[in-house]
Amino acid sequence: MLYASKYAPLLFAELPRSAIQALERLESVGAIYAADQPIEPLLHSAARTARALGTWSHGITGQGATVAVVEAGAIDLNHDDLAGQNGERDRYYHPDQLHIGTEATWMWHATQVAGVIASTAPADGDRGIAPDAHLLSGNAAGILGLAYAWDAVGATEWAIDQGADVLNLSWGWSTGTPSRSMNLLDRYYDLIVREHWKTVTVAAGNCDGNCSVLSPGKAYNVITVGAIDDLDTADTAADWNDDVASVFSSYVDPLSPYGDRNKPEVVAVGQRVRSTSVYNDWRTSDGTSFAAPAAAGEAALMISRADWLKAWPETVKAVVIATARHDEIWADADRSARATEDKIGAGCIDATAADHTLTDGRLAGVTLYPDSLPHSFWFEAAEGRTIRVAIAWDSHPTSWWWLPWASDTLKADLDLAVYAPSGSQVAGSQSWDNSYEFVEFTAPATGWYRVEVQKFRWDAGNTHEYLGFAWHSD
Structure with a gap:
């Protein structure tokens, strides 16, 4: 047995064909999935484009909210701009990595995602969306640095046990060829939201010949986040009006009975995102991986303002959608047409508008x-x-x-x-x-x-x- 979930009727195991065939005949077994593919990461103005500065000016910076970064690698919590996040209890180690030491498990991708959420860099620089949120590093990577579905489930359940309010998943997983059908991780995270009241933000995926939204971004109950390019301009209304939908951001919707599901729900900046990296360094990258944590940071700000939202991921999602900006985003670089709902959902997240919605009781x-x-x-x-x-x-x-x-x-x-x-x-x-x-x-x-x-x-x-x-x- 590889892993038995505590929170879902889900068990991972390596079995011979005869045992699998025997399980298929049991009425108590609902479904059997092949889960032999690893999860894959989905690759300076994030806070400004997400309009977080107005929220900070009201004293809301993420305090009281806990965000878990579930990744195929660990956050370098010793980075100067992730200060105060380096408690040993805040780190999860895959059993296969317990013997190799903390530093060997660090990963730039996880650390960059963490910085988008909670970097404490100066406010006029590369500060994260919710700089005072508490981070948890859920390192799902096992031997050789690979993470499989059961590893992600184990890291997720550790994070829940540690009190995570928000889970960020900046990776995609499939059982082989990308598919528009939901798989076991979509269903698992749907259960985590409905039954365990956690807000879950997920990267939509990066197009690589197939623009289908990747799992677990096909889940109904999560907030799936696509990417835009803000052209590194984000100080004024005119600057926001030049934003363009990222060509690599996945948007082909999951299959559904009537064919009208729409993913992603929202977008955030996902190009030229400068954030923390390993060994106290900084890195600039593209990808929906770095759009999803902006939405996680927005959720942390909301929870910081109104802690009852810890138990209402449905309301968090409604606020994120209601306050997103739509009409300012162009479909492509030639700016001949605005981006459609099919590509960018309700629009680009707006943390200050969300905060106003909370303070006004809307x-x-x-x-x-x-x-x-x-x-x-x-x-x-x-x-x-x-x-x-x-x-x-x-x-x-x-x-x-x-x-x-x-x-x-x-x-x-x-x-x-x-x-x-x-x-x-x-x-x-x-x-x-x-x-x-x-x-x-x-x-x-x-x-x-x-x-x-x-x-x-x-x-x-x-x-x-x-x-x-x-x-x-x-």
Whole structure:
């Protein structure tokens, strides 16, 4: 046996063909996967493009939030700009690496990801999004520096046991050829979000002849993050208006019953990202690997502002989507057209807008029951303002041993409608296969608006849904 999960009905083992065939005949075995491929990393202005500086000016810098970097390698926690992060309990060692010493396990990729989240460099330089967040180094790499699915699960469960609020996964994994189908790690992290209330940010993947979003970024309940190029300009509104969707950022959506799932949910800067590296050095790199930790840092800032969000990853996701910037991003370098939702989701993350949403109380987390729909939220808005509203809920990966764990479906299809003070509908979103909906509209009048969460489908036996809600005004 290689690893037995504590948090999911999941066991990794090396078995002969005859034993696998015998397991296939057992009713208690929901699915069998080949898991012999290692996970792969997905490769100065991150904080500015994510607009974190406004949040810092209000004293919110990530204090009280714990972010785990689950990687095929360890963070160099001795770096001067990861100061205060070098407690021994904050490091996870794969059993195969216990004997080789801390320094030999350091990896530039993990250290660079960590710096995007929590570097303490000067605010006018390369500071991380949440510089006072607490980091955990979940090194999943085993012998020869390779990390497999069971290694990632082991590092993840160590991080949960250490109190991680946010998990960042800047890597992709497949069972061979990249596929649009969900696999065991998508289902595993869906369970971690729904059953263990953790916010999980995942790199969408880097196109290499196949632009399919990689696992575990195909999971319903995680926040999958693509990349943009901010052209190293991020100080003014005009600077933000030249941002371009990265050509390498994966966006081909997972397969779904009605074909309308959309991944990634958001994007962040992923080109020319300068961050901490091993041996007290700095490194500049490209990749969705460095976009995902910007979203992890944004989540840490939100938790720092409102610690109840530690238990509401659905609300974190709704806020991230509701406050993202969309219209400023170009599809390509010739700037002939704006990027589409298919490529950049709801847009580029905006930590300051998210913080305003929290301070203004424009968010909620509610538990919905079959007889509690439709459910309404109310907000007041001024005529002419651009309004963004988002809701998010979860898929239901099976968590009981006697049910097929391969099942990971949406047990509810919820729709979103917004009504003006006059009572007329001004916006709506009704996808079939997403676990979130969002709308954007210009307020036609000053007054109170009603958001209605509608039940298109609610499966028999579904007892409840956790729903996150947020809205933002420009």
